[in-house]
Amino acid sequence: MSHQQEIRDPIHNFIRLNAEERKVLDSVPFQRLRHIHQLALTYLLYPGATHKRFEHSLGVMELAGRVYDVVTDPDNLIDTSVRKLVPRKDRNDDLEYGYWRRVLRMAALCHDLGHLPFSHAAEKDLLPDGWNHELLTLEIIRSEGMRDIWDEIKINPDDVAKLAIGPENYKGKEYSDLEAILSEIIVGEAFGVDRIDYLLRDSHHIGVAYGRFDHYRLIDSLRILPRGNDSQEPGLGVDEGGLHSAEALVLARYFMFTQVYCHHVRRIYDIHLKDFLSKWLPNGQFSTELDEHLVMTDDVINVALLRSANDAEFPGHDEAKRIVRRNHFRLLYQRNPTDLVKNQDACGAVYEAVSEIFGGDNVRFDSYRQTGGGGLDFPVLGRDGRIESSLYMSRTLATVPVVAEDYVFISSEIKEDAKRWLEKNRERIITSTREEDGES
């Protein structure tokens, strides 16, 4: 048995890792995560939000191991087709059972290796077309630099990559049912341990209670079940006893998104950072060359921000000043259900009209729509042995709103003028702008 080490953690108390996992932890790509903030510039409004991807990745590994042990426990495998599919300790497939447990924990440990500085803040617009942090994660896992580790511990890096980035991001790869479920344990929209860890951890560091829920109960009640709707396809679900914990997870996500992740000040700082980086980076984009990616951290960007903010000769001076001196653009208009009924693109219409009057450089638009289905529909194993949809079993889940925000921001210097102008013209803008039914 590999030697176990323990790392203290504020969320899980102890995170235990063996000698193999320690090799990955000591690698250059993993150590880099010590310098990537989990929540970008959120610490400018919630000062406690200074935690990094490093400890989050360790937490995800810890939880992935716990979930694996629960869902492969022979007592929890109630469905015949699932029993055939899942490697088990109590059969002659000890090797397969152990291999997939190791792969799952490694994948959990590695799932964020490709994150850019300040995590998601600048990802969408500052990478070449077709790239995202998951693709960078894939490249790092398969890189020459990591190959020696995988060879030594006899793990196929492609198995790690598949589970780490999931079928959504590993284009052109077919997933077996087992691989799809194991990947769901890490990145799944209902019970992915990535989400479980970040909600608990972000909540802890920020100092808000919204993200907390009974994850011990939830994990103990997870089961691999046929997805239902007359299909035998297996997926991750819960025992009925864990349904309330599952509801609490979904609500935690909803509140954290509305109160923290989509907070308008956080969103405008992301925009200012993106504006700065597009001027500061060579060709306005991050490099996807791994040797360049691995030395690009929040520390590097922070030094550049300070330098540019204090010297007009440096690129991105105005944008850096907005961040460093906390003179961010202010909220002028946000999504409003009454306006939405009149015009599905009310916020876009306001943005265009305000830009025309006050100049595009003084106005910014931001839109967020929740991705994923929200993890609302999953199989629930009832106390009488029947499997039913969570949305039928839980009225709470059926009514959780979708997180959707649209914002128009205005330069702080002209905020009052813009506000007065918009008050006079808002109704006209919203009702007179129509979407066009052009040729498709």
Next chain:
Amino acid sequence: MKRLQRDAVLLSLLENMWAHGSWCGETHLQKATYFLQELLSVPLGFDFILYKHGPFSFDLRDEITAMRGDFLIKYQPQRYPYGPSLVEDVGADRLKGIFSRTIHQYSNEVNFVADTLGNKGVSELERLGTALYFIRRQHAEYEQLASLIHKLKPHISPEVAQGALQDVAEIMKMANKAKLLDQ
């Protein structure tokens, strides 16, 4: 196709699926959209992979969520053994009105898919969708395709997979006869 224009086509598909007897859960909409785009070439621009219940688009899943957020559709829980249905919400009629030309442009394709798949359950849609997915990607005999399907989806037996492949071939013939396939 622009986002709201695409949403209007999805609303039209949803409406037609209901009219043809479907209880239209998210899986129904996923598989019907797959046939609309992959078989009948309606340019919706979704990226499908083999995942939940066969061909599955994460983009479409996100779009369905966004449509819920924009009050175009909503969930309606169903009694056991059915999963939740998707039904039109308060903003649907207005959007369909704005994009009536686009809806008319693809009405034959939408009607064909709704007529062909509207009365099918999830497991049948899973088999048919998976069969079309393999027919589109692998040039091989049906027997060989059936064993490939079984390998990736062990809960679909090779015999059932072969039946689904033949059913899809029949649907393709019907679409061709209705002049809905690209020549």
